[in-house]
Amino acid sequence: MRELLKFGDLQLAQKVHELEKYGPEDAPVLGRFRSVRTDLSRMSWNSFVAALGDCDAGPLARTGVMTFPLDEGFADRLTTALLESPKTQMRREDFAMGYVGTAAAQCEYLNACNEYRELSPQCLALLTEFLSTVGPQVEQSIGHPFRVGSTRQFQLVPERIASGRHLDGWPVAIRKVFILPQGCGRRTSTTWFRQRDGKQLELESEKPIWLIFENSVVWHAAVSAKALRPTVEFDILPARETSLDPFFAGLAGWYPWFPTDASLLEGTRLALARCFPEESAKGWKSRLRRLVRR
Secondary structure, eight states, X not given: OGGGGGSOHHHHHHHHHHHHHHSOTTOHHHHHHHXXXXXXXXXXXXXXXXXXXXXXXXXXXXXXXXXXXXXXXXXXXXXXXXXXXXXXXXXXXXXXXXXXXXXXXXXXXXXXXXXXEOOOHHHHHHHHHHHHHHHHHHHHHHTSOEEEEEEEEEEEOTTOOOOOSBOOOSXXXXXXXXXXXXXXXXXXXXEEEEOTTSOEEEOOBSSOEEEEEOTTTSEEEEEOOSSOEEEEEEXXXXXXXXXXXXXXXXXXXXXXXXXXXXXXXHHHHHHHHTTSHXXXXXXXXXXXXXXXXX
16 A cells, blocks of 8 residues: 555545455555554544534533424425335445445444435435424534534334444544434334433334434443334534535445545545555654644
């Protein structure tokens, strides 16, 4: 991979993206690159969030989970559109450039847990309508502007393989929004949470709801039942200003490694250069300073 360093920043990022999509997952240099990139990613996100101010001061910070009613007419339209959308599967190569992707083995596991559906134009129109309606409520709940990092829709498979109670391990200012147009509960599958106040919560609603939760702060787990549960998921990112576009980063794409396009290019080059000691000394400190300021 050393030869990639001769390319410009954008072309370098594009070539790394192609390697991660189609190259061998166990390549040693790629493994070292990913390790360094993970550290730089966290530094960059921390710096970006700090510049925005206190991103942990909204009402959501009290418990880490908030639920809201969903208009039943809209829920019916969304359910119909979701179920009419073609079934699909998560594939390793299906993620946007600069995004955290999904390893092949994890794709296989998630395909066993979820019946994924394509985002048809009708579904995207409905999700745009949803975000335009609840966007101010989301912003008020988290206490800062946001944008959608990724979008997916699926049905939770009944009697699925247990995922266990977990944290997602993402930058903590990234959260998830779920739309549950047929509600949730022990009959149709639900989600368990250990909230920030220590109380346990297992969602139960016969009516349509939507929720926000801090997926890397509050422990959570799917609780499977005997019926499919329609679900729409947004991963929402801290931002300088709110955007209500239901961005699709590919079914296997989760959130950007870096918060801006400029920091993606800087961070990708820095991470690769660090894999080769003689290269990493060239402007390392100045590039690092630029990365955390973007």
